[in-house]
Amino acid sequence: MASSEEAVLLLRLAGPIQSWGDRSSFNRRDTRPEPTKSGVIGLLAAASGRAREDSITDLAELRLGIRVDQPGTLLRDYHTASDYRGRPLPQAGVSKKGVQKPTSPPKDTYVTTRFYLQDAVFLAGVAGPRPLLETLDHAVRHPSFPLALGRRSCVPTQPISRGLRDGSLGDVLAAEPWLASEHARAVHEREHRTTLGSWISLSATLEDPEHGDDILNDVPRSFDPHHRAFASRRIRHTWLKVPTGLADAGNAADTTADAGHDPFALLGW
Amino acid sequence: MTYLSRIRINPLRKASQKLLANPRALRGAVVGGIAQDPTEERILWRLDADNPRRPLLYVLSRSRPDWTHLVEQAGWPGADGEHAGVRDYGPLLAQIATGREFAFRLTANPVQNTANPDKPTQEQQERVANGTTKRSFRIGHRTVTAQLAWLLDRTVRWGFEIPESRMSTPAPGIAPLNDPHHGGEPAREVRIIARKRHSFTKKRNARPVVLHTATFEGHLRITDPQVFTDHLLKGFGPAKAYGCGLLTLAPLPRHLLHEGGH
Numbered sequence: 001m002a003s004s005e006e007a008v009l010l011l012r013l014a015g016p017i018q019s020w021g022d023r024s025s026f027n028r029r030d031t032r033p034e035p036t037k038s039g040v041i042g043l044l045a046a047a048s049g050r051a052r053e054d055s056i057t058d059l060a061e062l063r064l065g066i067r068v069d070q071p072g073t074l075l076r077d078y079h080t081a082s083d084y085r086g087r088p089l090p091q092a093g094v095s096k097k098g099v100q101k102p103t104s105p106p107k108d109t110y111v112t113t114r115f116y117l118q119d120a121v122f123l124a125g126v127a128g129p130r131p132l133l134e135t136l137d138h139a140v141r142h143p144s145f146p147l148a149l150g151r152r153s154c155v156p157t158q159p160i161s162r163g164l165r166d167g168s169l170g171d172v173l174a175a176e177p178w179l180a181s182e183h184a185r186a187v188h189e190r191e192h193r194t195t196l197g198s199w200i201s202l203s204a205t206l207e208d209p210e211h212g213d214d215i216l217n218d219v220p221r222s223f224d225p226h227h228r229a230f231a232s233r234r235i236r237h238t239w240l241k242v243p244t245g246l247a248d249a250g251n252a253a254d255t256t257a258d259a260g261h262d263p264f265a266l267l268g269w
Numbered sequence: 270m271t272y273l274s275r276i277r278i279n280p281l282r283k284a285s286q287k288l289l290a291n292p293r294a295l296r297g298a299v300v301g302g303i304a305q306d307p308t309e310e311r312i313l314w315r316l317d318a319d320n321p322r323r324p325l326l327y328v329l330s331r332s333r334p335d336w337t338h339l340v341e342q343a344g345w346p347g348a349d350g351e352h353a354g355v356r357d358y359g360p361l362l363a364q365i366a367t368g369r370e371f372a373f374r375l376t377a378n379p380v381q382n383t384a385n386p387d388k389p390t391q392e393q394q395e396r397v398a399n400g401t402t403k404r405s406f407r408i409g410h411r412t413v414t415a416q417l418a419w420l421l422d423r424t425v426r427w428g429f430e431i432p433e434s435r436m437s438t439p440a441p442g443i444a445p446l447n448d449p450h451h452g453g454e455p456a457r458e459v460r461i462i463a464r465k466r467h468s469f470t471k472k473r474n475a476r477p478v479v480l481h482t483a484t485f486e487g488h489l490r491i492t493d494p495q496v497f498t499d500h501l502l503k504g505f506g507p508a509k510a511y512g513c514g515l516l517t518l519a520p521l522p523r524h525l526l527h528e529g530g531h
Binding site for chain 2: 261
């Protein structure tokens with residue numbers, strides 16, 4: 001693989017709610033604190049118009065890096081489901097004919113618990129061959145199927161794609177300015193009791209096949225409902241020094257030992 | 270020419286412990302840094318101990334000073350960084366104009382002069398009884414209220430004003446704390462960040478000199494550039510020899526800059 005053909009596609013994953021489940025398949029639907037690879041690849045596959053049965057091996061080979069710009073908060077949703085025809089719900093056991101038996105006594109409502117991330121913003125970097133990423137970039141801007149952030153109810157805000165960049169995954173994610181909203185910046189300043197400088201430290205999870213020291217089981221082999229399977233990938237957690245996009249005007253006073261009042265700040269001009 | 274100096278003081282040195290404890294000793298060290306006629310010019314200085322482990326000494330002088338002796342006796346002579354920064358004050362004086370706003374800090378000695386103190390001491394009573402008073406008594410303000418009132422009384426005379434503090438409107442039915450319509454004074458953008466009582470002797474077995482100082486920090490708007498510049502160079506209030514009266518200006522914090530136009 002020639003390194004000159006490598007590129008990184010940057011995606012801004014933000015919306016009112018997101019949900020990135022990786023293991024739950026029953027009544028309790030969890031979310032990971034960060035987007036999963038299966039979720040991001042599912043979004044790219046939906047954008048490029050692939051059916052569930054189509055191959056996604058080329059997408060699964062892409063390397064994924066996630067930067068947490070706004071961690072968001074956890075939302076727990078008390079959720080009920082019933083049969084729209086008013087019939088009792090079926091039970092798990094099946095009859096001799098292979099049909100699910102009705103519940104007895106009849107049960108009309110399931111209670112499920114679903115978890116979401118609200119008000120979170122992530123920057124995802126997808127590294128791989130440039131020609132493939134160019135088609136994906138176009139696909140995300142002109143999607144074939146509606147896009148979602150981990151679950152169909154989680155609608156993303158636009159624009160999703162921030163275009164292609166050259167360089168390594170970590171460097172590209174560190175170079176992109178902080179994507180937090182004005183409100184999130186104010187909250188950050190209040191909680192940390194500081195004024196924002198020209199850079200901020202953000203946590204990130206980078207896929208690193210050689211030096212990764214942690215493993216996640218979220219690489220999809222196929223989205224075919226009858227052949228769902230997942231593989232693992234090696235990842236590494238790190239902190240990135242990210243520009244906030246703020247000018248250095250207020251920083252001269254902030255960095256001196258005499259943090260409160262710096263008479264020399266006016267004399268340097 | 271006027272120069273502003275900033276000298277790092279190492280509080281662990283034997284010499285600096287005396288300097289930090291006694292304004293008179295520190296004045297001696299400051300005057301020792303001026304080469305020509307140190308008693309002729311008005312040297313202003315202030316000790317900023319925001320971080321008590323890294324106090325900073327600011328000095329405003331007409332001639333270019335040399336702080337080698339202070340660094341050797343009370344600094345870190347072998348350390349990295351700027352031991353004593355000396356900057357030309359011209360760029361700041363050039364910025365002084367009507368309406369300009371700055372953050373400021375001032376350590377001052379708020380006093381009142383009165384011929385009839387409310388609670389005269391024994392000695393004052395005797396002097397009043399004997400009729401030997403030539404001038405009124407100078408009494409230091411010792412409460413925050415009185416010290417703040419002292420500053421706010423004088424700002425017009427000194428060529429600046431302190432803007433009203435920006436407060437969000439109170440909820441319906443709740444009266445603001447200092448409502449001008451109810452006879453209160455509006456709150457101003459100033460606060461006292463440090464107050465101190467100094468007591469030291471000039472001669473052995475003499476009566477001590479007692480000073481009550483207050484360090485004000487806030488936000489000012491220049492109304493009369495000429496008067497303000499004069500006071501900036503000559504000092505504000507009494508006890509200038511003992512580290513009072515040096516008002517320094519700094520850029521406004523960023524969150525105030527955004528709303529500076531209002």
